[in-house]
Amino acid sequence: MRxxxxxxxxxxxxxxxxxxxxxxxxxxLASRVDRAARRxxxxxxxxxxxxxxxxxxxxxxxxxxxNVLYDLERFGLRFVASPRHADVLLVTGPVTRNMREALxxxxxxxxxxxxxxxxxxxxRDGGVYAASPVCVGGVSAVVPVxxxxxxxxxxxxxxxxxxxxxLEGVSVT
Amino acid sequence: xxxxxxxxxxxxWQAAAARLQAGELCLLGFWGEPGFVHMAVFxxxxxxxxxxxxxxxxxxxxxxxxxxxxxxxxxxxxxxxYGLEPEGLADVRPWLRxxxxxxxxxxxxxxxxxxPVGPVHAGIIEPGHFRFTASGETVVRLEQRLxxxxxxxxxxxxxxxxxxxxxxxxxVSGDSTVGFSLAYARAVEAALAxxxxxxxIWLRALMAELERxxxxxxxxxxxxxxxxxxxxxxxxxxLREQVLRAAQACFGHRLMMDRVIPGGVLRDLPADxxxxxxxxxxxxxxxxxxxxxxxxxTASLKDRTVDTGILSPALxxxxxxxxxxxxxxxxxFDARRTPGYAPYDKLAFExxxxxxxxxxxxxxxxxxxxxxxxxxxxxxxxxxxPGPICVPASPRAGEGVALVEGFRGxxxxxxxxxxxxxxxxxxxxxxxxxxxxxxxxxxxxxxxxDFPLCNKSFNCSYSGHDL
Numbered sequence: 173m174r175x176x177x178x179x180x181x182x183x184x185x186x187x188x189x190x191x192x193x194x195x196x197x198x199x200x201l202a203s204r205v206d207r208a209a210r211r212x213x214x215x216x217x218x219x220x221x222x223x224x225x226x227x228x229x230x231x232x233x234x235x236x237x238x239n240v241l242y243d244l245e246r247f248g249l250r251f252v253a254s255p256r257h258a259d260v261l262l263v264t265g266p267v268t269r270n271m272r273e274a275l276x277x278x279x280x281x282x283x284x285x286x287x288x289x290x291x292x293x294x295x296r297d298g299g300v301y302a303a304s305p306v307c308v309g310g311v312s313a314v315v316p317v318x319x320x321x322x323x324x325x326x327x328x329x330x331x332x333x334x335x336x337x338x339l340e341g342v343s344v345t
Numbered sequence: 346x347x348x349x350x351x352x353x354x355x356x357x358w359q360a361a362a363a364r365l366q367a368g369e370l371c372l373l374g375f376w377g378e379p380g381f382v383h384m385a386v387f388x389x390x391x392x393x394x395x396x397x398x399x400x401x402x403x404x405x406x407x408x409x410x411x412x413x414x415x416x417x418x419x420x421x422x423x424x425x426x427y428g429l430e431p432e433g434l435a436d437v438r439p440w441l442r443x444x445x446x447x448x449x450x451x452x453x454x455x456x457x458x459x460x461p462v463g464p465v466h467a468g469i470i471e472p473g474h475f476r477f478t479a480s481g482e483t484v485v486r487l488e489q490r491l492x493x494x495x496x497x498x499x500x501x502x503x504x505x506x507x508x509x510x511x512x513x514x515x516x517v518s519g520d521s522t523v524g525f526s527l528a529y530a531r532a533v534e535a536a537l538a539x540x541x542x543x544x545x546i547w548l549r550a551l552m553a554e555l556e557r558x559x560x561x562x563x564x565x566x567x568x569x570x571x572x573x574x575x576x577x578x579x580x581x582x583x584l585r586e587q588v589l590r591a592a593q594a595c596f597g598h599r600l601m602m603d604r605v606i607p608g609g610v611l612r613d614l615p616a617d618x619x620x621x622x623x624x625x626x627x628x629x630x631x632x633x634x635x636x637x638x639x640x641x642x643t644a645s646l647k648d649r650t651v652d653t654g655i656l657s658p659a660l661x662x663x664x665x666x667x668x669x670x671x672x673x674x675x676x677x678f679d680a681r682r683t684p685g686y687a688p689y690d691k692l693a694f695e696x697x698x699x700x701x702x703x704x705x706x707x708x709x710x711x712x713x714x715x716x717x718x719x720x721x722x723x724x725x726x727x728x729x730x731p732g733p734i735c736v737p738a739s740p741r742a743g744e745g746v747a748l749v750e751g752f753r754g755x756x757x758x759x760x761x762x763x764x765x766x767x768x769x770x771x772x773x774x775x776x777x778x779x780x781x782x783x784x785x786x787x788x789x790x791x792x793x794x795d796f797p798l799c800n801k802s803f804n805c806s807y808s809g810h811d812l
Contacts, residue, residue, distance in 0.1 A: 173639045176576070186583055221469045225494045227808045228471050229519025229600055232563075235469050236589070239582035253467035268811075270443040270493045271472055274464045300512050304497040325519065327599060 187243045216248040217335075220258035220282065224275050224311065225268035229325040230292040234262065236328045249335060255281040260338070261315075266294040266301040267308040279315040287318040289338060291331065296320045347535045348385070348746050350396040358399045358407060361386065365413040371665035372779070373748065374757040375409065375416050376499075376772040377423030382406050383772075384416070385746065385757055387665070392683050396746060396759070401429050408434035415664045415779055422812075426499060441492040441811060452478040452486045460793065464493045471807035475796075482792040487785045494811035502771040507533060507607055507738060510768040514758070515603050517773050518809030523549075523556040524751025525773060525809075526605035528758035531686065532771075533607040535745025536762045537738055543730040545609035546687045551622075551725045552592075552601045552610075553751075554718040558629070559588040560752040561711040561718070564804050568708055569640065571797040572649040580636050584629055591625040594618070609735030619726050626719050637712055650705040654787040654799030657702060664783055667754025667776040669714070670803055672698045673706035680750040692724050702787075704802040740766025751776065753806065775809030 221234055237244040244250070252258050255278045267275060279288070290311040293299035298309035311317050321334030353361070364370045365386065373385040373394065383398045399406050408431035410417035420431040421440035431437070438447060457478050464472035472493035478486040498517060502510050514529035515522045527549055534541060541549075566581025589599040595618040596604050604611045614622075640646065656666075661674035671678055679696040681689040697713035699706045742764040749756045754776030763769040784803045788796055 173576075173643055176580070176635050176639055179635075180576075222465055223469075223471050223494070225472065225496055225808070225811075227516040227519040227522075228806065229516070229522065229602065231469055231471065232520055232600065235563075236582075236586060239586050240579045241583060241586050251469060255465075265494070266496060268493065268495055270441075270495055271464065274472065274493070278465050300509075300516060301496045301498075301501065304501055306495055306497040306500075324602065325600070327593075 186240045187246070188241050216250065217260060218250060218252045218258045219260045219262050220252055220255045220278070221262045222255075222264070222275060222278050224263055224265040224271040224295070224314075225307065226265035226292065226294060230264035230295075233325045233328055233331060234264070234291070237331055242328050242332070244332075247332075255279075256283065258282050259286060260335075261286065261288045262291055263288060263311045263315075263317075264291045264295055266298040266304070267311055267314055269306050269308060272308055272314055275311070275314050287338060288315055289319045289321060289334065290317045291321045291323075291334075292326060293322060293324045296322065299324065347744075348394045348396055350398065350744065350746075352398045352400065355399065355407060358397065358409075361397055362407070362409040362412045365409065365416075368662065372409075372413060372415050373665065373755070374759070374772070374774040375419035375423070376759070376774070377427040377429045378770050379427055380404070382423060382429055383759070384409065385759070394684055394746075394748065404428055405430045405432050407432050410434050415782070418782065419778060439492075441495045443492055443495075447490060449476050449488050449490075450486070454480065454485065456480060457485060473807050477793060477796070479793055482794070484788050484791055484793055484796070487788045487796075489781060489785060491781065491807060492811050494808045496808075496812065498812040499770075499772060502768055505768050507762075507766065507768065510760075510771055511606055512603060514771070514773060515605075517812065518775055518777075518806040519600060519602070520560055520806065521556070521751040521753060521756065521775070521809065522600050522602045523552045523605060524749055524753075524756050525758075526603070527553060528747050528749040528751075528756040529760065529771070529773065530605050530607045531747035531749065532745040532758035532760040533738070533762065533768075535747060536743035536760055537607070537741055537745070538743065539608060539736065539738055541609045542733045542736060543688075544613075544732045545734045547725055547729050548610045548614070548734065549605050550688050550692070551722065551729075552596060552604060553749075554721045554725065555588055555592055555622075556601065557752040558715060558718045558722070559585050559592070561715045562588065562629075564801065565636075565640070565708060565711050565715075567804075568650070568704065568798060568801045569646060571801050572646050574639075574643060574646045577636060577639060577646075580632070584632060584636075587625060587628060591621055594621050606735070608738050609733070611735075613734050614729075619729070622722060622726060626722050629715070630719055633715060640708065640712070647705065649795070649798060650708060650802075651703060653704045653795050654791055654802060655701070655703045656783050656787045658700060660783055660786055661702070664779045666779050666783055667750075668752070668780070669707050669710040669754075670776075670780045670783060671754065672696065673710045674702035675700045678755070680748045680755040684748060686747075686749070688725070688728070691728065692721055694721050694724075704798055707802040738766070740764070753777065753804065753809075754780065773809075773812070775806050777805035777807075777810040781805045781810060 569577035
């Protein structure tokens with residue numbers, strides 16, 4: 173353990189630096205999130221993730237946002253354990269009939285003002301499950317959606333891009 | 346290669362149930378379709394797999410779960426999906442269908458209290474409900490209620506084209522997308538008497554090992570994180586990300602979704618693919634031992650994982666638990682070896698098995714499997730044959746089955762193809778069906794606070810189970 177800590181201390185953080193010239197997109201996103209988030213939400217946005225029946229692919233990529241390379245929290249975006257602490261619901265999956273009520277109740281438990289982001293192809297319109305009789309078919313059929321982030325699943329960079337679009341939309345209204 | 350498939354009488358069906366109960370056979374799968382129930386069994390002595398089918402008169406059949414508990418949830422699911430009544434099964438509460446109230450099993454005793462958790466959990470995980478009955482801090486009973494992620498995959502599969510069904514198969518459980526696509530593709534190929542070209546078979550194994558590597562790295566970090574050692578989570582998460590980036594660079598998708606298709610694979614390695622993957626293997630091989638050392642030498646972490654959530658070898662055997670859950674409890678089974686499939690017959694690898702059955706054992710199996718996957722990726726890159734990567738499928742009616750070792754355990758795929766070339770029926774059985782019930786047993790007598798640790802060490806799929 174000591175060796176690992178020492179090595180990390182010497183090497184410095186692995187987080188991909190915002191101004192890195194070889195990753196211009198991430199750098200640009202980093203500064204945009206920072207500005208918009210500070211202006212509107214006092215540098216922080218609390219996100220509650222709700223899996224409404226996804227295949228768990230979206231969850232894997234949302235989890236990846238928290239790894240040291242993307243380090244979502246440096247942008248003031250963080251995941252919270254309860255909808256009661258959240259500004260944003262990040263919803264995945266085609267909304268199965270079995271998750272419909274849980275999603276509605278999670279939405280109702282989230283205090284205003286709140287925003288809903290539908291993540292992935294399934295959350296938009298049911299995706300590959302659109303024809304299923306046991307799926308409601310998209311998040312907007314159950315709760316109002318402010319933004320869709322497409323992808324199957326969206327990559328961490330696409331997720332980050334989408335969250336910025338939300339921040340910018342939020343600061344206009 | 347296909348397995349013997351026999352339509353049996355009620356008596357033979359019941360005799361098979363008795364042999365399952367006696368431990369002479371292992372249950373590999375159990376599924377229904379209108380008017381029929383099917384089960385896939387494995388005979389460990391002869392290493393033979395077979396499928397038994399029974400016509401259900403008036404939609405009834407003698408319950409297997411009555412004698413052999415691992416079949417119970419599968420029978421409840423078949424009842425929900427196809428209205429097939431298991432005669433003699435005591436517990437016929439709906440499983441995948443959620444309409445109306447759900448009575449949980451009673452637990453009686455002094456000062457017991459219940460803790461309901463889910464379906465919306467505190468972390469970024471899939472939906473499911475856990476009903477704990479606790480005495481103080483100690484869990485007396487855990488009862489799971491699943492089915493929240495039920496998407497009707499089997500009904501969508503029925504009548505779908507091969508391509509559409511492949512998309513559905515790839516999304517049964519996103520973390521095992523390569524495993525499920527491979528199982529589906531091999532079952533379809535068996536049905537169509539189609540043989541994927543050698544290069545495709547090796548590329549499939551390459552993707553499967555990358556998937557195993559990525560998931561095991563993620564899991565090892567996540568277990569440590571649940572024991573509050575976040576440095577391991579950060580380090581393992583970083584390595585996992587490197588695997589996903591290499592997958593993106595080599596196969597065009599971070600999770601390698603939709604890359605394995607009936608007839609072969611979607612795309613070949615790019616020109617620098619082998620170099621990229623060799624570099625990845627070198628990086629993981631360089632950094633991983635330090636993390637293993639931290640895991641092994643941190644007393645506060647070991648204090649949480651050793652002797653926590655013990656699964657007995659007897660239960661692992663009875664449920665034919667696959668993957669790290671089974672192998673950490675002494676069940677020496679790996680579908681890559683038995684029944685086995687190409688190219689693993691040409692690759693040298695070890696299947697780690699330990700007896701302890703606790704969280705620590707499940708972590709160690711993953712650590713050893715990471716090392717084995719690194720060796721396998723090396724071997725595959727060295728032996729990768731040249732040639733085409735896909736052959737077209739020509740329509741013909743048939744039936745096929747395949748067993749594939751996903752990162753979580755053995756995935757069973759069964760498909761029947763119609764004369765028009767489309768899928769008539771397809772059943773995909775996630776390893777979690779036989780692991781979820783064991784989590785209920787493993788948590789008993791542990792404290793509530795150790796549940797996340799136990800749950801993470803099992804890491805069962807909700808979506809794969811709920812279909």
